[in-house]
Structure formats: C-alpha cells, structure tokens
Amino acid sequence: MDNKLEPIVKALQEKFNVTYEEFRGEVHVFVTTEQIIEALMLLHDKFEFELLSALTAVDYFPQTLPRFHVIYQLSSLAKNVTVQLRVPVSGDQPKVPTATRVYANANWRERELLDMFGIEFEGHPDPRRILMPEGMDGHPLRKDFPLGYEEPQFTFNFEEIDLRKPYAKE
C-alpha cells in the first residue's frame, strides 16, 4: 500500500473497524451504510479528500445479501492519493444515506444511481430520475433488466414482427 494511504486506512480501521482489499495498488475499504457519511466526513475534513471522483454501483444479482455495492471513489489533491469506499447494500429496498452534504456533486451522481439501479438515497434534496424518462418502469443497469434488442425483420415475417413491435402506432 502507498505509505501516504496507510495512516488513512489505519484511522478508518480504528474508528469504524473496517476491512479492506487491495488490488493493483488500489485500496477498497468496506464500510456499512450506517458508517458511510461519517467516514466520508472524516476523509473530507481530516484527510483532505476534496474530490468525489466517481460514485457508482455494481449489481451482484442474484446474490441478495448484499445485492449492490455502492462505490465512492475519492481523490485527495493535496496528498495525491485515491481511495475507494464500498458500501454493501441489501437487495430489497436498497437505501443509503445521501452524501450531498459532504460532496455537492453527489447530488447528480446519486440521482443517476436511483435511476439506473433503484438505490434510494435517504435525505436526497432532489430525488428524480436523471437520464431515463420520468415514469419509466425498471432500472436499466440492474442485472435482471434485459438488454433490449430488435428482432430483424425480413420480407417473410415483416408484418408478423411489426404487429408486436413496441413502438407507437396511431
């Protein structure tokens, strides 16, 4: 591990009793949903992680406990280090407290996760879909959401497929 990162991970371990993984020089720290805001605040205020580089999620369907990992990729400009926080979230009614008070750009990024994964962020100031249309069913980046495709239409089955094609007719 990077020696600039060591005291940071140690501080997280002491305060939250977290576990961590290392892969290709990157450190992934696992925290729970209860701890995440405090952990982010600690990193932001005390260890100068000014930038929330990325906020994303991974769906481990069909695994349910936890089904999602919410991932916070933080960068420190002063120390020039990055750290990744991973929050395992359960599959039914996934909920994470919002990080908008710590990092302002979490606002849109959490909206994106709500839109794409259906993960709810408690206390979010503007919980609307961001990319998909309002009123759409389902969350596209979930693994149980099918990747849409179009059936190829040939002369012999053109009308048959046209009938069940989901675009607007009259």
Next chain:
Amino acid sequence: MAQLEEVSVDLYKHLVSERALTGETMLLNMGPQHPSTHGVLRLLLELDGEVIVNAIPDIGFLHTGIEKNMEAKTYLKAEVMSDRLDYMNTTGNNLAYCMAVEKLVDLDVPPRAQALRVVLTELQRIASHLVWIGTFGLDLAAMSMFLYAFREREQVLDIFELCSGQRMMTTFIRPGGLWRDVPVEFETAVRDFIKIFPKRIDEYETLLTKNPILMDRLLGIGKLDAATALQHGVTGPMLRASGVNWDLRKARPYMGYEQYEFDVPVRTEGDTYARYLIRVQEFRESLKIVEQALNKLPMGPVRSDNRKFVAPPRSEIGVSMEALIHHFKLWTEGFPAPKSSVYSAIESPRGELGVFLEGDGGPKPYRVHWRTPSFDNLSVVSKLAKGHLVADLVAILASTDIVLGDIDR
C-alpha cells in the same frame, strides 16, 4: 429526462422559487433544440425579467446505454463503444478504457506505443479545443472563428485518417498497444501541423483575446471559486481557471508523461474569460508535448507480445498455427479478467475521465462505469448562472465546454 408534454411546475416545485408558483417569475425552456446548448441539453430557466433566478439542467436526451451494452461484449469488442461517448475526444476515451483493461489484466505497453498514444491524445486535445473555440466564438457572435477552427481541425482529423482509416471513431488505441504502427507519412503530417499551428493560434488570439465585445461579455461572468469547484467535482480547464493546479498528466503521470516538459496553465479569476485563456494556452502546451514525443519517438513494437491478451499481427497468422489459434480465441471468446475492480483516470480535454472496470473472471466486463468530466462540470452551471442574464448563460455554457455524449453516456 422529463417528457416535454408532461412537464408541469409540480415536478420542479422544490427547485424553483415560490415566486414561480404565483406566476411572478417566468419559467422558460431553453433547449433541447437550441444551438448554444451544444447538443441536446434542456435548461429550465426561471426568469425575473431577463435575470436568471434558477437554472435547472435536464439531461438524458442522448442516453445510449453504453455502460449496459459494454457488459454484453468482450473486453476487446466493448472498446468500439468508448469512441461514441465523448465524440470530441475519441482517442482519449480509447486510452482511458485501454488503460483500465491493462490495469485489470496487468498488461504492459511497449514504449513506442506509449509515445504514439501521447501524440494521438494530445492531437485529439487540440482538435477538441478547436471545436470548443469555434463554437465558443459562434455562441458569442464571432462567427468567423468557427470556420478557422474547423479548417485546422480537418488537418488533425486527416492525421487520424492516415493512421486508422477513420476520422473520428478511430479505435486506434487497443488494449496492449495500438492497432498497428503508424504509416511513414505520419511524422511529416504531424510536423507540418506543428509548423503551421502556432501561427494559427496567434491568429485566433488576434481575433478573440483582446476583442472588446468578447471581453465585455466574458469578464467577471460565471465566477467559480476553487472551493465550490472542488465541492462540485469540477475538473480540467474549469478547475484550473479557478486557481487549482490539478492536472492528472502531472499529478499521476501515465503513458510516460513524466518525460515531457510542459506547463499547466493556471489562472485565479475563475470567470469565463479565464477559462478561455486557459484553453488557448493549452493549445500551445499540447503542441509542445506532441513535438517532444515525436522527437524522441522510440523504435520497436507497438503492441505487447503477450499473446494471451493481444492478438498476433496479421503476418504471423499465415505461418503459425499457434498465432491462428490465439487470434481465433481472442476474437471469439475473448480473454478472462480477474474478479476485481480497477479505476483508472486520464486528463481528457474536459477534465478527469475515469473508467471504473469490474471483472468477474469471465471474458466480459461485469460493470463498466464512465466517470465523465462534463457530467460534473455541467452540474455546477445552475450555480454559476444565478443572477446573470440569459445572454450570459450562453457564455457560461460555452465556457464549460460540455459534450452531451459525455454527459448522457
């Protein structure tokens, strides 16, 4: 993204001021079909006369589901979609993706390929900034700038065409190196460009930099201080215009950027004019890097000879059974990547372009996430626009250099 016919104030009640509900201020749509929104961005403006009270960006009109689609393709085939994200920075997207794949499977890139990648991405940065300066001028009523900028951009695109056969969607950078070596004419073409371009930048500057109309419209507009910029995750020229010296090429050098001497232009004003000056300066710095990389371009192979990840050259396939098997396996089944995740970022013309890549032990990425700089850079616009005129919003949007393909993915 809201469907336009369904829009009512109800959806935005918590975002607009109370005066909008009584009809005291006006709600106005700007876009999605508006020439100065640089694509299909819709802004819902709350106006008090001509002064912006609130600006609410509405994005998603260009959502293409690239992240989802990539999960269904092998690591090699998914790369083709990376070009289509930020269509002004195609080689940069390729580089970001390839670096993530290389980090995930631990693959080395030969020095010649690294240097050529630097040349190509810096040329792409110039091309991207050229489109920016053209549309920037167009938005601020300096029409001729667009024509000049696109003349030079054509020259850069011709260089890409020379290498890859494609002008924009090149996919020339591949995991483990490049698709193939550059042709012999490449060096002369780039040197011609290096020779011509500094004079052209001077021409742009005589047109724009001290232009009183332009300065009137830019100075002091859309001020962004360093703390707010960082809070909103703003990166790239926008952050550097706010006085933060942060460039991933310097901070975490990749592809041998540490060998090249260049400056990172930083200004402290944080207004639209500072952003303009930063990007113009970046033209010159990019040229410096291209020239240095070309001067010490090492000889040697342009792709890794690790056959488990990189397809063998065409010439080998005819004579070696093993090469044929590798070629077949790589392009049908793909290579397996470990069950873990990496995050790797580059400095794109707009800021930190990061790729989060997770493998599941199989040949397809389990999850790809693109941390695109325009997404965060746009999210700060509503803050910048408050209290300015509608005409200033056009200047602010132009100075953020957003690309909607980058935002909506």
